[in-house]
Amino acid sequence: MxxxxxxxxxxxxxxxxxxxxxxxxxxxxxLAPEITRVLERAVAIGDTGYIASRTPLPEAYAGFAARRFGWSPDPARMRPTADVSMGIVEILRRVTSPGDRVIVTPPVYPPFYELVAEAGAVVERVPLRDTGSGWELDLEGIGRALDAGARAILLCNPHNPTGTVHTSASLAALAELAASHGAVVVSDEIHAPLAQPGTGFTPFLAVSDTARAVGYAVVSGSKAFNLAGLKCALMVTASEDTTRVVRGLPVEVEWRTGQFGLLAAVAAFSPQSxxxxxxxxxxxxxxxxxxxxxxxxxxxxxxxxxxxxxxxxxxxxxxxxxxxxxxxxxxxxxxxxxxxxxxxxxxxxxxxxxxxxxxxxxxxxxxxxxxxxx
Missing domain, CATH: 3.90.1150.10 (Aspartate Aminotransferase, domain 1)
Structure with missing residues (x-):
């Protein structure tokens, strides 16, 4: 100690x-040895500038997702940012209008409440359902909130603090609900690399064509590889419309990514780690x-x-x-x-x-x- x-x-x-x-x-x-090696080399050669306009991070994450989740996202539909919270806020700003309601599913990561407000929206609480043996999304409650005008769902997958891995069936149903109401789903998947083997973790964008049409994922190696202070995440999309939204974000959203964070993330997502x-x-x-x-x-x-x-x-x-x-x-x-x-x-x-x-x-x-x- x-x-x-x-x-x-x-x-x-x-x-x-x-x-x-x-x-x-x-x-x-x-730290994972590959991360230590990469960071030590960066310090040795003074590789401490801005991130480049083209980096190997999207390809590294796509390979990681294929190996770990059986999912092959398109690297061309990804864009880096400083952290998952920033990615959430910037996406919500583009897909909601001031005063729109955004569904969160408490008990949930406390900054979610502030992130929705930072984006200019209003929190709509739809608590998880306690099944007696675990927790699940309250799809009926989410449907009622969407009927009442909510415009987005801020999903935590896997869920913090319960550690719940949402089933592919519930995620598919969530996507259908969002699509039928003209709403979007922003999925925080920062804990995804930490899903235990055999839990059946499904990335939201992998669950269905509907999810790919309505969804945004924000991913990072920061929780699994303990890299939060290095500042790097990826916004991931899977349709023309959602990709257009992320590509339209200001360049500073990308440039705030830390160079060490990017180097460490590439190492984390590599097969060596x-x-x-x-x-x-x-x-x-x-x-x-x-x-x-x-x-x-x-x-x-x-x-x-x-x-x-x-x-x-x-x-x-x-x-x-x-x-x-x-x-x-x-x-x-x-x-x-x-x-x-x-x-x-x-x-x-x-x-x-x-x-x-x-x-x-x-x-x-x-x-x-x-x-x-x-």
Whole structure:
């Protein structure tokens, strides 16, 4: 842990040294060797300028998508930008008018609410449905919101914070709903590389011809490969109309991409990094199950469903009686920093989000500290 505390990013600088930081979505693992090699070479030769007008990133991502998802997007229909949030905002600005309503599906990544507002639109909340064993899109509720005039759906696929991998059937139905109402779907697929093998992850643009006509995807290696600070994402389209929208964005949307981010993303999406990613997924599989075992043994009142994707655990602590925002007490008394559940929407009352992209020792100590409060 001492080596981790040498890092200067948000995760290891926000709180004092006695706090275990399991809140923000950064991981504690070494970089993939190919990324380290590429960045070290860039520093050595001073390759620190602006990104070029033509880069190998679209082809690199297309190859990655083919290998990992069985999907072959067209590199000619992709455009880089600084991060997924910027891509979302810039697309929403072009496909909605001020005051239009954009559907989000809480509990959901807290910045979604601000991104919709930044684009000049208004949030329309249609919560996920709790099936008793997992979560799913409330297609009937989304249909009602579209009937009432919503113009876009901001999708999180896989979903943050629940780790849900939406089924291809539900995504296809979502596309049909959007098309029948003249609406669009903007799919945040930043966690897609972290879908566990066998979950059946489907990129939105791969699900149907209708999805390709109404959809935009924004993708990045930043979560899987821990590259958020390097600033690089891709806006991906699959039809003439949607491609025209993205090509019409100002050049500065592209030029804000970080040169190191682009170099690192190309390395991340290369075949050379596949073994590292496979190892990461195996580690996260062990960690998500370790967390389940620890909660069962030490905090049996907690309710936790093992996520399909990612390294974020959505944990319901309501039955412990620690209030709507139990993270506050946990931080104050247990010295463990978790993400505040209510930040994800009203559905997050009594919940916390825990980042298990770290060592088993840190996960174990965190749960032991929290369990000591009960």
């Amino acid at each position: 001492e080596r981790l505390r040498e890092r200067s990013s948000e995760k290891w600088r926000e709180y004092p040294a006695d706090v275990l930081p399991l809140f923000v979505a950064e991981t504690d693992f070494p 596949d073994p590292w990613l496979d190892g990461l997924l195996a580690t996260l599989d062990e960690n998500r199950r370790l967390l389940a075992d620890l909660l069962t043994a030490r905090l049996p009142a907690a309710r936790y469903r093992i996520p399909d994707a990612g390294y974020l655990a959505w944990i319901d602590l309501t039955d412990l009686g620690w209030g709507d925002n139990p993270s506050r007490r946990i931080l104050r008394e247990a010295r463990v920093a978790l993400h505040f559940g209510p930040a994800f929407g009203a559905e997050g009352a009594g919940h916390v989000r825990l980042n298990f992209g770290t060592s088993p020792a840190i996960i174990t100590e965190a749960i032991e500290r929290i369990a000591a409060l009960s």
